[in-house]
Amino acid sequence: xxxxxxxxxxxxxxxxxxxxxxxxSIAYNEVVTPGDTVYFSIRIDNTTAHICNEGRVSFxxxxxxxxxxxxxxxxxxxxxxxxxxxxxxSDTVVLSAEVYADAPNGQYDIPIVYETTMGTCDGGCFPxxxxxxxxxxxKRNLPEMYYEFDRSYDLTAGTTVSLPFYFxxxxxxxxxxxKISVSGVDGVQVSxxxxxxxxxxxxxxxxxxxxxxxxxxxxxxxxxxxxxYDDYFKLYTDKLSFMVQVRPPNPLIDVSxxxxxxxxxxxxxxxxxxxxxxxxxxxxxxNEYFMAESVDELIPRGELLIxxxxxxxxxxxxxxxxxxxxxxxxxxxxxxxxxxxxxxPKNTGRSLPSPWYALFAGIVVAAGAALVLRRKKWTKND
Numbered sequence: 580x581x582x583x584x585x586x587x588x589x590x591x592x593x594x595x596x597x598x599x600x601x602x603x604s605i606a607y608n609e610v611v612t613p614g615d616t617v618y619f620s621i622r623i624d625n626t627t628a629h630i631c632n633e634g635r636v637s638f639x640x641x642x643x644x645x646x647x648x649x650x651x652x653x654x655x656x657x658x659x660x661x662x663x664x665x666x667x668x669s670d671t672v673v674l675s676a677e678v679y680a681d682a683p684n685g686q687y688d689i690p691i692v693y694e695t696t697m698g699t700c701d702g703g704c705f706p707x708x709x710x711x712x713x714x715x716x717x718k719r720n721l722p723e724m725y726y727e728f729d730r731s732y733d734l735t736a737g738t739t740v741s742l743p744f745y746f747x748x749x750x751x752x753x754x755x756x757x758k759i760s761v762s763g764v765d766g767v768q769v770s771x772x773x774x775x776x777x778x779x780x781x782x783x784x785x786x787x788x789x790x791x792x793x794x795x796x797x798x799x800x801x802x803x804x805x806x807x808y809d810d811y812f813k814l815y816t817d818k819l820s821f822m823v824q825v826r827p828p829n830p831l832i833d834v835s836x837x838x839x840x841x842x843x844x845x846x847x848x849x850x851x852x853x854x855x856x857x858x859x860x861x862x863x864x865x866n867e868y869f870m871a872e873s874v875d876e877l878i879p880r881g882e883l884l885i886x887x888x889x890x891x892x893x894x895x896x897x898x899x900x901x902x903x904x905x906x907x908x909x910x911x912x913x914x915x916x917x918x919x920x921x922x923x924p925k926n927t928g929r930s931l932p933s934p935w936y937a938l939f940a941g942i943v944v945a946a947g948a949a950l951v952l953r954r955k956k957w958t959k960n961d
Contacts, residue, residue, distance in 0.1 A: 598626040601663065603636075603693050603709050610716045613811055614680040616654065617715055622671045623693055625663035632704065634660040634695025636672045639710060642690045650682035650717075651689065660695065678717055680811055687715045721809055722777070723750030728787075728803075730821045733880060735852030737828045739790045741770070744803065747782035754807040754815075759785065763801030764823075766790050777807070789823065796827040826879065830855035834901050834917040840924055841894075843887040845901055849877045855913075858905040862887065865898050877905075894925040 607619045625631045637657030640648070658672035676689065690712045698704035727745040734740055748754050757774040761767040770786040777783070787803070803819040831851030837844040845862070849855050858874040872885055900918035907913070 600707055600709060601625045601627060601631055603711055605691060605711055605713055607713055609714070610718055611678055612720055613678055613682045613717060615678050617676050617678065619674045619691060619713060620671060621674065621691060622669060623660050623663065624669040625665055627697065628665050629697040630665055630699065631663040632696045632700065633662050634693060636660055636674065636691065636693050638674065639690040639692040644688065647687045647689065650679050651687055652677045652679065660693065682717050684717055684719055687717060689713045689715060719811060720752035721750050722748050722752045722754035722807065724754065724805065724817060725749045726819055732823045734789065734791050734823060734825050735828055736791045736794060736796055736825050739788065741786040741788050743784050744787050745782065745784045748777045748779055751779055752809050753778055755810065757805065757807035760804045761787055761801055762804060764794065764799050766793060767801065791825050794825045796825050799823045799825065826850065826852035829853050830905060830907050830913060832877065832903050832905055832915050834903055834915050836899060836901055836917055836919050838921050841889055841926060843889065845885040845887060846882065847877060847885065847903065848882045849879055852879050853907050854878050855905040856908065858903060860885065861902045863900045864893065889923060891926045894923045896920060896922050
């Protein structure tokens with residue numbers, strides 16, 4: 580026996596059972612969105628041994644919560660039910676109600692009542708009322724925007740770059756009148772900044788176009804601003820922050836001097852946007868030449884750590900100066916200098932280098948292997 584046959588048999592068995600009151604069954608769309616119309620198909624079956632006289636089915640407004648009346652408006656609020664002979668007759672009435680567009684999410688209880696009289700009124704009839712509560716769930720289909728893009732960028736001044744900006748509507752509702760803009764600096768454009776409607780599961784990848792010609796080297800903090808509406812006219816605003824570092828259109832070596840007791844580290848960092856070549860590092864102690872190093876090149880945003888070994892006879896308060904000369908790819912010369920006063924303790928033993936120095940020595944080996952093609956060294960003993 581299939582499911583339809585079983586359902587039909589069940590209905591026949593139900594109708595064959597005599598009850599004291601007629602039965603009422605209601606079919607309706609239980610889950611709706613704001614603005615929808617709910618249709619209630621109400622079937623009345625006379626399952627009694629008495630005649631059901633002419634009656635009516637209606638929304639029981641007196642028993643309805645006042646908050647439901649604020650958000651749900653009856654369209655067809657009542658309908659007549661024809662007289663029903665005992666144990667054999669039925670009738671169907673359709674009522675409808677509109678869920679207002681501003682109805683919030685939630686469950687709304689809507690009572691429906693069937694009112695009639697039973698028996699032969701000439702010989703005496705009596706009134707009856709059968710009520711049933713229908714729970715309608717209002718569930719908004721809302722947009723939910725997802726964004727994916729890098730939150731930091733390293734750029735060189737004088738260039739125009741396009742940064743991809745991926746976004747998708749991962750909600751169940753439409754996003755309408757979507758506008759995208761970038762704030763923080765002037766001259767930043769979005770390749771496509773307007774979308775009339777973004778459907779659920781729909782995605783786009785516009786570009787954020789930045790012309791760095793008018794930007795000074797430095798750090799800039801920007802925001803991607805996205806505004807859109809849902810289908811219920813609610814406004815959404817998203818602000819997504821990201822950072823842009825603009826480097827000068829040339830090599831720019833920064834020199835740092837690190838000291839731990841008798842251990843020295845020279846830190847060369849190329850903060851510019853172009854490669855530095857033919858780098859020569861000269862070191863002086865108390866204005867006297869101490870040693871020199873040469874490096875073939877240092878890439879943009881590259882860093883090199885150079886350990887310096889001090890002879891045992893060098894100690895006390897000293898002026899330490901590191902001077903660097905280098906060129907860009909076109910041969911234009913540049914220079915940088917850093918000097919500090921250091922207090923070098925006297926070497927009182929032949930102990931192994933400190934853990935700090937050993938750690939940096941390991942970093943130097945790795946950094947040198949990755950960033951340097953060739954280094955040459957001269958000391959005052961050469």
